[in-house]
Amino acid sequence: MSPLLFAAEASSDQFARFEVEPWQWAAFVALVATLLMADLLIVHRTAKEVSFKEAAIESGVWITIGLSFTLVVLAWQGGQAGGEYLAGxxxxxxxxxxxxxxxxxxxxYFGVPKQYQFRVLFWGVFGALVLRAIFIFAGVALIERFDFVLYVFGGLLLYSAYKISRHDEAQVHPDTNPVLRAVRKFVPSTSEYDGQKLFTRTQGRLLATPLFAVLLMVEATDVIFAVDSIPAILAVSREPFIVFSSNAFAILGLRALYFCLAGMAGKFRYLNIGLAVILAFVGVKMLLSEVYHLPTWASLAVIVVVLTATIVVSLRADRREAVSS
Structure with missing residues (x-):
């Protein structure tokens, strides 16, 4: 057996691996679908503007659910698996x-009325779950089949860390986005909204409303962010169930988190630095995984410390600026 192959197998053994029966996968997917439908048909069954208070409560509920699932993984597969889920x-x-x-x-940019924002983000999250599942299984399969993919993912994470550290806020230019250009060129559209509909019929013609373009843009941005997040989580776990479940519960709460944070970008001025540090950390961890395996608890500690420091330093800087002005 070659040293490289032996190192790869030894590295792989450091991660939690277990068999997930088809019925267990089905049960988890059913749980996620139930939570989604409850959110859509019960909590947000009518189109309305989501207040900050409502969003804060909902975000707290989603975070509680996501963190609580750690206990399920712990009881089911033990501490290593539970730690990997929490880190992911x-x-x-x-x-x-x-x-x-x-x-x-x-x-x-699209001037989406606030009462319609939840619905378009709901379908955006639904699509994101499907796309993430595809990316996750593809990523795990590539790592198991080709050892060099570890280095590709590690290098990609370091490059992403560099990119994020170079700007203070998300640089988005929808008018130059190729997805939006393609929609405007090939899809018959109208500039008028028709409630929460993605398509409307005008003078006998079926036209896409602006919400359709927004939905495609949301999905496109998730694909871009998945390029960072999927390799990052694969640095702390190689078990598909752990990677997908941690992704799913984090994504499920994104809509509520949006309504909490949408107008607060300025308060998290050092967010890009914190995210860059996390991406660089997991990138180095992945590059060195065949030489040294960092314990899961150490990865968790680094992530928690960086996140906490980023939030505290950002809020203190914002408070000092408010006092001085």
Whole structure:
């Protein structure tokens, strides 16, 4: 057996691996679908503007659900698996904050009425779950089949860390986005909204409303962010169930988080630095995974410390600026 192959197998053994029966996958998917439908058909069954108080409560509920699932994984598969799930959840949750601010730019650019924003983000999250599942299984398969993919993902994370550290806020230019250009060129559209509909019929013609373009843009941005987040989580876990479940619970709470943070981008001025540090950390961890495996608890500690420091320093800087002005 070659040293490289032996190192790869030894590295892989450091991660939690277990068999997930088809019925267990089905049960988890059913749980996620139930939570989504309850949110859509019970909590937000009518189109209305979501207040900050409502969003804060809902965000707290989603975070509680996501963190509580750690206990399920702990009881089911033990401490290693539970630690990997929690690390993956925290990584995805922290990276998703940047995603939220990009959403804010998109919805503002298209002038989406506030009472319709939840519905378009709901379908955006639904699509994101499907796309993430595809990316996750593809990523795990690539790592298991080709050792060099570890270095590709690690290098990609370091490059992403560099990119994020170079700007203070999400740089989004919807008018130059190729997705929006394609919609305007190939899809018959109208500039008028028709409630929460993605398509409307005008003078016998079926036209896409602006919400359709917004939805495609939301999905496109999630694909871009997945390029960062999926390799980042694969640095702390190689078990598909852990990676997907941590992603799913982090994404489920994105809509509520958006309504909490959409207007607060300025208060998190050092967010890009914190995210860059996290991405660089997991990138180095992935690059060195065949030489040294950092314990899951150490990864968790680094992520929690960086997130806490980023939030505290940002809020203190914002408070000092408010006092001085």
């Amino acid at each position: 959840y925290l990584i995805e949750k922290s990276l998703s904050i940047d995603n939220v601010f990009v959403w804010a730019v998109l919805l503002s």
